[in-house]
Each structure stands twice: as C-alpha cells, then as structure tokens.
Amino acid sequence: MSITGKKWVRAAALCALVLSVGACGLPRSGPTKSELLADSNSPINDAIVVLVNDQVNRATAVTPSLGFSKAFSNAPLVGSDTIQPGDTLGISIWENVDTGILTTAGAPAALEEVQVDGSGFIFIPYAGRIKASGNSPEAIRRIITAKLAEQTPDPQVLVRRLAGDGSTVTITGAVSGQGVYPIERPTRTLNAMLARAGGIAISPEIAKIKVNRGSQTGEVWFQDLFDHPETNIALRGGDRILVEEDSRSYTAIGATGGQSRVRFETQNLSAMEALAQVGGLSGSSADPKGIFVLRDETADIANTVLGRSDLRGTQRMVYVLNLTEPNGMFKARDFTIRDGDTIYVTEAPYVQWTKLLSALTGSLATAGSISSLNQSLSGSGT
Missing domain, CATH: 3.30.1950.10 (wza like domain)
Structure with a gap:
C-alpha cells in the first residue's frame, strides 16, 4: 500500500475512533445549555423558559408572609390582678x-x-x-x-x-429552657416570655416563632419582634409557643462548588447568595451563561411574568441567568430564590471537548500500546 493510502486509512481510523468515543457518551453533570433551550421549544415540553430581567425579578420576588391575625394582635395584656382557675x-x-x-x-x-x-x-x-x-x-x-x-x-x-398556675404558657423547641412558665407582670408579652425561657438557641436570622392559641395559629420571624413591635403580642393562659429553625431549602446541582440540598441561612435569599452558599461556580467547568433555576410557579405569578392571563394551575418555569451580561450579576443578585427551587449550573461547551480529547488521547495511547505489543509478539514468533 502506498504512503498516501496509509495516511487515508489512518485518518479514517481516527475518525472512526472519535465517533466511537463520542457515541459511548462521555460523563457529564447534566444537560448542556443548548440542550435545555432546545428542549424548551419542543411541542411536548411543558416547561416555560424565561430569561431573567428586572421585570421578572419584580414579579417573582415573593417571600413568605408571616404574622399574627387581629385576634392575636388586638388582645390586651392579661391583667396581672385578675385571678383565674389554677x-x-x-x-x-x-x-x-x-x-x-x-x-x-x-x-x-x-x-x-x-x-x-x-x-x-x-x-x-x-x-x-x-x-x-x-x-x-x-x-x-x-x-x-x-x-x-x-x-x-x-x-x-x-x-x-x-x-x-392557671395562667401559664408552654415553650418548646429551640430555646435555652423549655418548660411551662407562668404569665406574670414582667412576662405578659411574647418577647418577654422568650427571654424568661433563656432566649432562642438558634441563629436569630432563621428563627421562627409559632403561637398556638386554641384553634388559632400565628407565626412570625424572631427578628420581627424587634423590627415590628406590633408582633410582640400579649399572651394568654394556655398558649403554646414553638421556636423552630426555618425549614426552607433549595437544591444545587451541576458545575458548582458543591452539589447538595441547602437550607436557607437568611430570610431572603438571592440567586447570587445561593450560589455562594455552595462554593460558587466551578472555575474549571461552569458556564456562567447557563445558570438555570427550576421552579413550580403559581399561575398568578406565571401570568405576570409572561404578560398573559390564560395560564391555569401550577406552571413549570425555568429561569435563565447569564452572569456575563452587562447587568447579569445584578440580575442574579436581585433574583429571589424560594423554597423548593433547583439551581442547575451547566458545563461550559469546551468541557465536553476537553473530555473528548482526553478520552481520545487515552484511546490512541491504548491502541499504540496494543500495536507495539502485536509487533513485539510478531517479532518473537519469526
């Protein structure tokens, strides 16, 4: 066979090897940005892809609304001189x-x-x-x-x-001293009673206070007791007070510093803060143009985001953040993460090429070793 013919054979073999390596399916953390966007245009896809902008940030900036009803807020202080059974x-x-x-x-x-x-x-x-x-x-x-x-x-x-003994409240949960406490002159309000129990035993930023009174329940953030004095309600005998940590969480996957289910560390959490909680973007593989937030959105918010009025029921929404845009990082800072969100960071396009070349180089080295071994065996047999 001529030298030219041999070159063509080698080139064909190389192409076949590249195709075979690609067909094997290289490992990766998930779909690429182009794949996600392509699937979103499929007629059978039920997810709506939205590029995040200031209008989207305003429409989706919904935070948990906590507070006490008027039945709690309007109740006067218990008279310290009024005698009750017990x-x-x-x-x-x-x-x-x-x-x-x-x-x-x-x-x-x-x-x-x-x-x-x-x-x-x-x-x-x-x-x-x-x-x-x-x-x-x-x-x-x-x-x-x-x-x-x-x-x-x-x-x-x-x-x-x-x-x-008849005018008591029960305090449980994340407090320094759980127990049953009498309502006395210094402890007739919620904040004073918590102080009587030794204060809360968790971070104030994620502490929630729940009060059960008969069939009624009210809940506030601990910090609201100071920021909004009207939430420091008067207590009643039989009140049950529970101090617990905020249970909201989100899931971070893909090309991030850490992939896990993450608890909220503050009352309000932005996309930028959520990424920081898991170590930020992976410097070696993340695509800053392809940050996706997957969420089940209510119809009201989805209609507002899309400028529509025909959507009904929960909508699967995919919000796309591009940190390389002029205001991309500001938009990520202003985008509110909510309970149950999934943040997926795609890999940069070159990562797959790097993996392909690495796999190809390894395959060629293996092929070369096999060829050398065959030549060695052939030489030994002659």
Missing part, C-alpha cells in the same frame, strides 16, 4: 381580739397557698366558699372581710396573688 393565692388574716376564731395573741392566720379550683372558687375557714376567678385580689379581700366581719370584729385581710 392560680395560687397567699392570704393573711388579723383579728382585732386576743383570742379570735382564726388567730391568737394578735398573730395573723397565714394561709400561704390557697389554690383556686377548676370552678374558680377558694375555701376560707369561717368565710366559706368564695368566688375568686374573675376578681382581683382587692375584690377577694373585701369579700373575705365582709364574711368574717359577721363573726369577728373588724378583721384585717391581706390577699396576694402568687405565681399563677
């Missing part, structure tokens, strides 16, 4: 005689712990059963005085409200 009272009685019905030699009769029963009553010797719930200590003092005055001259009565 409260404990301290009662002292003096009689204006040397030998009285309850006292002797001027010493007071001390009833240190008198608990209000479930029906709201207490029992005082010689005064009988007295309605305590709904009354203030002063009102109870007058009732006891009037009843004892019928049996002893000019009795002197002192009534004190001790820690109210």
